[in-house]
Amino acid sequence: MLKRTPLYDAEQAMNAHFTEFAGWKMPLYYSSIIKEHMAVRTSVGIFDISHLGKLFIKGQGATALMQCLIASDIEKVAVGCGTYAIYCNENGGVLDDEIVYRLGPDEYLAVPNAARTEFIKTWAAGHAPETVTITNRTPELCLLALQGPESDTILKNVFHENPASYKRYAVRHVVVNGYEYTVMKSGYTGENGYEIIAAPKGARYAWDALLGSGVTPCGLGARDTLRLEMGYMLYGHELTPAITPLEARLERLVAFDKGDFIGREALLEQKREGIDKRLIGFVMDEGIARDGSTILDKVNFDEIGWVTSGGYSPVLQAGIGLGYIKSEFYQIGLAIYLRVRDKLLQGHLAERPFIYTPKTRITQEKAS
Amino acid sequence: MIPEDLKYYKEHEWVRAEDNTATIGITDYAQDSLGDIVYVDLPEPGKQVSAGDVAGEIESVKSTAELHTPVSGTIIEVNKSVADAPEVINDDSYGKGWLFKIRFSNPSEADGLMSAQEYEEYIKGL
Numbered sequence: 001m002l003k004r005t006p007l008y009d010a011e012q013a014m015n016a017h018f019t020e021f022a023g024w025k026m027p028l029y030y031s032s033i034i035k036e037h038m039a040v041r042t043s044v045g046i047f048d049i050s051h052l053g054k055l056f057i058k059g060q061g062a063t064a065l066m067q068c069l070i071a072s073d074i075e076k077v078a079v080g081c082g083t084y085a086i087y088c089n090e091n092g093g094v095l096d097d098e099i100v101y102r103l104g105p106d107e108y109l110a111v112p113n114a115a116r117t118e119f120i121k122t123w124a125a126g127h128a129p130e131t132v133t134i135t136n137r138t139p140e141l142c143l144l145a146l147q148g149p150e151s152d153t154i155l156k157n158v159f160h161e162n163p164a165s166y167k168r169y170a171v172r173h174v175v176v177n178g179y180e181y182t183v184m185k186s187g188y189t190g191e192n193g194y195e196i197i198a199a200p201k202g203a204r205y206a207w208d209a210l211l212g213s214g215v216t217p218c219g220l221g222a223r224d225t226l227r228l229e230m231g232y233m234l235y236g237h238e239l240t241p242a243i244t245p246l247e248a249r250l251e252r253l254v255a256f257d258k259g260d261f262i263g264r265e266a267l268l269e270q271k272r273e274g275i276d277k278r279l280i281g282f283v284m285d286e287g288i289a290r291d292g293s294t295i296l297d298k299v300n301f302d303e304i305g306w307v308t309s310g311g312y313s314p315v316l317q318a319g320i321g322l323g324y325i326k327s328e329f330y331q332i333g334l335a336i337y338l339r340v341r342d343k344l345l346q347g348h349l350a351e352r353p354f355i356y357t358p359k360t361r362i363t364q365e366k367a368s
Numbered sequence: 369m370i371p372e373d374l375k376y377y378k379e380h381e382w383v384r385a386e387d388n389t390a391t392i393g394i395t396d397y398a399q400d401s402l403g404d405i406v407y408v409d410l411p412e413p414g415k416q417v418s419a420g421d422v423a424g425e426i427e428s429v430k431s432t433a434e435l436h437t438p439v440s441g442t443i444i445e446v447n448k449s450v451a452d453a454p455e456v457i458n459d460d461s462y463g464k465g466w467l468f469k470i471r472f473s474n475p476s477e478a479d480g481l482m483s484a485q486e487y488e489e490y491i492k493g494l
Contacts, residue, residue: 017403032404033404033429287427288432290432312429
């Protein structure tokens with residue numbers, strides 16, 4: 001039996017098309033993936049992402065534990081802030097990518113990928129001293145993502161918060177109409193936005209209030225096209241235990257200078273030895289390449305890589321994707337073939353994000 | 369909802385048989401299942417096809433689907449306007465969103481396809 005979020009009935013009443021994702025029955029789209037995608041790019045949308053993990057890690061030694069588990073330097077993160085972080089295994093392979101919030105000097109909220117929540121809880125518990133407690137509150141708490149250029153206005157009107165006071169990855173406790181919310185300035189769409197944790201009743205109140213304010217309900221379909229258009233990674237696709245953060249071009253998340261952490265030695269060795277494959281974006285000249293397609297060198301038809309995520313960009317109106325290629329072919333603009341089933345389609349390697357950053361785009365729209 | 373004057377194939381294509389010509393498209397059920405359609409790869413006119421062959425591909429934002437020919441014959445025309453505006457298939461799958469035409473090699477072949485009522489029962493069972 002698939003797990004359902006507390007908002008399932010409300011979503012079903014809105015004729016959501018559901019899909020199975022990581023053991024959950026989740027809304028894929030309500031009206032159309034493209035319409036929902038564009039609503040987030042141009043106005044504001046709301047996603048139910050309650051399937052994401054909510055692990056609370058607390059107690060004496062919690063900071064030392066997090067320093068050991070994640071590659072970045074958590075001590076540099078102020079209380080009330082968060083950071084995008086990766087967990088590595090001893091070989092430097094990625095175990096999860098997620099945002100970790102620092103709620104207190106020795107208190108953290110980690111938001112793992114849905115399919116990785118139990119693993120990360122067990123992994124963390126296996127390294128934790130007895131003074132640290134790790135609580136998985138995923139089943140009892142909802143998580144909403146409010147995303148889009150107009151999300152500040154909605155935050156002001158519905159949650160009575162001052163958006164200007166929120167820096168990137170800020171986390172705050174907010175009470176509205178007697179309901180408690182944890183509001184975090186973060187997201188996975190490339191647009192300005194917030195993620196909001198609440199108990200089911202508070203989440204339902206917020207859901208209704210947001211929809212009543214004209215916010216577009218969006219499903220996981222648009223979430224995937226939005227993240228892909230920004231070149232953001234998806235665990236299980238671009239990141240796996242067989243991929244290191246150096247190969248995924250996430251070296252900025254690895255604080256070699258902070259002292260020991262799980263995977264440090266392996267990553268240092270890889271840095272010394274050299275990295276033989278790298279994450280790359282590509283844009284198709286025609287058609288769409290999906291996950292698993294092969295990337296070929298256009299000169300010799302040699303296999304030089306593979307596609308980890310492939311889809312359609314509603315903004316570019318073209319096929320785009322992410323994949324890994326041999327390091328010697330890492331060259332933006334390089335013409336490639338993609339073997340899609342029995343056909344060879346043309347494309348070229350491209351820098352991420354695939355579209356203008358929101359700031360640039362909004363400036364351009366105002367100018368035009 | 370499901371036009372009575374058409375015949376239906378198990379892979380969710382419809383056929384309008386007129387004299388020795390068959391016009392083929394995908395059903396409303398198929399377009400709804402696919403979601404936003406963004407590319408169509410149609411067969412070349414002149415190509416010989418047999419019933420059940422994969423004649424092309426339809427790409428939606430979320431997936432790729434094969435396009436089958438429910439009947440045998442020669443491709444005589446493709447709907448070029450859907451290549452430029454594939455969303456027409458979502459908007460009008462039984463009308464402006466038709467995909468290709470075949471000159472029958474065996475006009476009685478269409479008789480073996482599902483009626484509207486049979487197709488309705490078929491999709492209920494999926």
